[in-house]
Amino acid sequence: MNGIIDLSVLQVAAAYIFILLLMVILKVKGIPREKEVLIASIRMTLQLILVGYVLVYLFESMNPFLTILVLVIMESFAIYNIFQRSGRPLSNSLKKVVALSMAFGTLSSLLFFLFVVIRIAPWYDPQYFIPIAGMLIGNSMTGISLGVNRLLEGMKERKSLVEAALMLGATPKQAAKEVVDSAFDSAILPTINSMVGMGIVFLPGMMTGQILSGVSPTTAIAYQIAIMLGILGSVSLTVILFVQLGYQSFFNDRDQLKTD
Amino acid sequence: MFTFTNVCYKDILSVPHLIIHEKEITCIVGESGSGKTTLLRLLNHLISPDKGSITFHGENLLFLDPVALRRRVVMLPQTPVIFQGSLQDNLAIGLRFSQQPLPAESVFKEVLQRVKLDKTLGEDAEKLSGGEKQRLALGRILLMEPEVLLLDEPSSALDDATESLIMKIFVDYAKEQNKTLIMITHSKALATDFGDRILEVKGGNVYEWDH
Numbered sequence: 001m002n003g004i005i006d007l008s009v010l011q012v013a014a015a016y017i018f019i020l021l022l023m024v025i026l027k028v029k030g031i032p033r034e035k036e037v038l039i040a041s042i043r044m045t046l047q048l049i050l051v052g053y054v055l056v057y058l059f060e061s062m063n064p065f066l067t068i069l070v071l072v073i074m075e076s077f078a079i080y081n082i083f084q085r086s087g088r089p090l091s092n093s094l095k096k097v098v099a100l101s102m103a104f105g106t107l108s109s110l111l112f113f114l115f116v117v118i119r120i121a122p123w124y125d126p127q128y129f130i131p132i133a134g135m136l137i138g139n140s141m142t143g144i145s146l147g148v149n150r151l152l153e154g155m156k157e158r159k160s161l162v163e164a165a166l167m168l169g170a171t172p173k174q175a176a177k178e179v180v181d182s183a184f185d186s187a188i189l190p191t192i193n194s195m196v197g198m199g200i201v202f203l204p205g206m207m208t209g210q211i212l213s214g215v216s217p218t219t220a221i222a223y224q225i226a227i228m229l230g231i232l233g234s235v236s237l238t239v240i241l242f243v244q245l246g247y248q249s250f251f252n253d254r255d256q257l258k259t260d
Numbered sequence: 261m262f263t264f265t266n267v268c269y270k271d272i273l274s275v276p277h278l279i280i281h282e283k284e285i286t287c288i289v290g291e292s293g294s295g296k297t298t299l300l301r302l303l304n305h306l307i308s309p310d311k312g313s314i315t316f317h318g319e320n321l322l323f324l325d326p327v328a329l330r331r332r333v334v335m336l337p338q339t340p341v342i343f344q345g346s347l348q349d350n351l352a353i354g355l356r357f358s359q360q361p362l363p364a365e366s367v368f369k370e371v372l373q374r375v376k377l378d379k380t381l382g383e384d385a386e387k388l389s390g391g392e393k394q395r396l397a398l399g400r401i402l403l404m405e406p407e408v409l410l411l412d413e414p415s416s417a418l419d420d421a422t423e424s425l426i427m428k429i430f431v432d433y434a435k436e437q438n439k440t441l442i443m444i445t446h447s448k449a450l451a452t453d454f455g456d457r458i459l460e461v462k463g464g465n466v467y468e469w470d471h
Binding site: 160161163164165166167168169170171174175178254255256257 | 304305306307308322326327328330331334335336337339341343344353354356357358400401404406
């Protein structure tokens with residue numbers, strides 16, 4: 001296996017031809033999306049350059065505190081992003097539940113993955129710690145976002161059903177079961193679907209990256225399989241925690257539905 | 261059985277004193293928006309009063325286990341709620357929620373007959389008409405045999421003939437089984453026919469009619 005071909009600035013610049021092409025098409029077709037495409041391209045370029053240098057610095061300094069700092073930043077950003085992405089305003093108690101499930105769900109999966117599956121040394125090795133944390137946190141964030149939306153929607157749309165169940169003497173858990181199940185379902189379905197299509201419909205990014213950089217495909221798939229299982233675990237754990245604690249935030253201590 | 265003392269709920273109800281008696285049929289009348297449903301919701305403990313106290317057999321509702329209370333004081337909402345599944349699933353769900361054992365199939369069939377639903381147990385409940393759904397929901401709480409039945413306009417989705425029929429079924433049932441029945445009705449005639457006692461909700465307070 002050969003190492004990867006290093007790209008010169010000029011070669012990367014050549015790839016911007018795609019953007020130019022798109023801009024021309026948009027212009028000709030009269031689709032008013034040039035601004036968004038331009039901003040997206042610039043943001044993508046700047047953010048990646050920045051992250052590249054940050055990673056170089058982190059890998060060279062090999063400092064446990066920096067690794068933890070990055071983890072905290074990623075986690076906070078993910079949680080903030082979930083709040084932003086939800087279509088409806090979240091109650092404070094639901095926000096707490098989101099933060100708690102994200103932190104507990106992703107951290108426990110991450111620690112298990114790094115120290116039991118991959119067994120990295122030193123424990124804070126940023127080369128493993130950061131990208132894997134990114135994948136677990138990112139996927140769990142997407143999962144929980146879907147779960148949050150479905151839970152809020154379900155509790156609103158099926159309010160009369162939930163309430164009718166309470167009237168019949170159901171516990172809040174029984175009354176919210178359908179809504180909770182469907183929130184869990186919609187949150188983990190994308191992960192399951194991507195597992196089904198993996199290797200046939202598309203080659204996953206991490207594996208492609210490793211192969212490009214000269215790693216043997218068999219090693220790359222071993223990592224990919226492990227990370228997919230890790231992602232599934234992390235997403236399920238975060239989402240289970242979220243829905244199990246989340247539905248409770250809709251009821252008060254007298255097992256009544258809270259009024260908005 | 262239920263005693264209200266200085267109960268206030270938002271700006272909807274303000275009831276200085278009210279007693280609802282055990283093993284009686286209490287009909288609640290009043291204009292729409294007067295707070296009749298709020299009154300039932302207070303009894304079922306779906307909401308708590310902002311001020312004052314409501315007691316059930318002498319105990320403040322706030323100190324009773326809410327779920328256990330609702331299993332004794334079951335409420336039927338005005339718009340019938342249908343759960344996913346067959347007629348039998350829908351009849352059984354009240355028993356499931358309240359963790360009571362499920363009876364034999366013949367008991368379910370009997371209940372369908374009692375609420376005048378000429379259907380089979382396996383049918384999809386979603387396919388029923390509005391009035392049929394209402395009767396199914398009524399059958400559901402008949403099966404639960406709670407101590408107190410709270411019915412919010414049980415007949416709103418029924419035609420006149422079925423209406424008095426269904427009300428009669430419930431009244432007979434309550435009398436036979438020594439249950440307490442508290443129901444809202446829009447029809448003053450029905451209230452006078454069936455009620456042992458008639459309460460009118462008006463201006464946030466509750467008044468008893470001479471009967």
